[in-house]
Amino acid sequence: WVSDITYVGKRTNPSYLALITDAYSKKIVGYNVSNSLSVQGSLKALDMALKNRYYKEQPLIHHSDRGLQYCSNDYQELLDKNGIKASMTEKYDPYENAVAERINGILKQEFNIAKYEANLKIKKQIINESIKIYNQERPHLSNHMLTPNQMHKQSKVEMKTYKSKKLNNEVIVQL
Template sequence: MKTSMTEKYDPYENAVAERINGILKQEFNIAKYEVNLKIKKQIINESIKIYNQERPHLSNHMLTPNQMHKQCKIEMKTYKSKKLNNGVIVQL
């Protein structure tokens, strides 16, 4: 297995990764299967496929992530940085 890190070492980027990990653990119950590593990897891959191709997301206007990335009409939600008076950057 490889270690997975966020690209920019940004705590806000990590929050998104943690949210996805939580969904995989809670909605797909991947931790409940006590099977060998090969089958566990297959369960995780199938869960990710369902998450991206079949599960609509409220934040994507009830489209799947794959549908959202393929379309051009609806603008994707982003969390833009905003500088405060004291120079601190905050993600919104």
């Protein structure tokens, strides 16, 4: 799983969206919208992700930036209690958490979740509906044009392959 918190709304009325995304399927498995950057929003997103977890017997790594929420004792204890290994970026470089940052970008650019000047209740409704559409209806090229839900429910791992741009020496790179 990859996690991040992103700013939602205008500076005059900020809210914060804590997201947990399955890195393989790009499915958002847990989220929370709140008016605070406290650890509670991140813990609620993690609780949701844990309740939605399909493959509980499989090992799991939780990757995040080094935000105070993810470094908190409460957050680390909940990961440990559920047998989840914590991984964090080494620096504050967004490229070290690229999948999480990309999901933030999709929600903000395609679903416009950050542009509304609304109260928290309305923001939660907008984000809930956007995530539902994102998970159920929006295909990803990196998912072989499957939606995150379709990719998440596969019984086998399908790795995305990319062809080299060299035309005379065609090379397949397996990721």
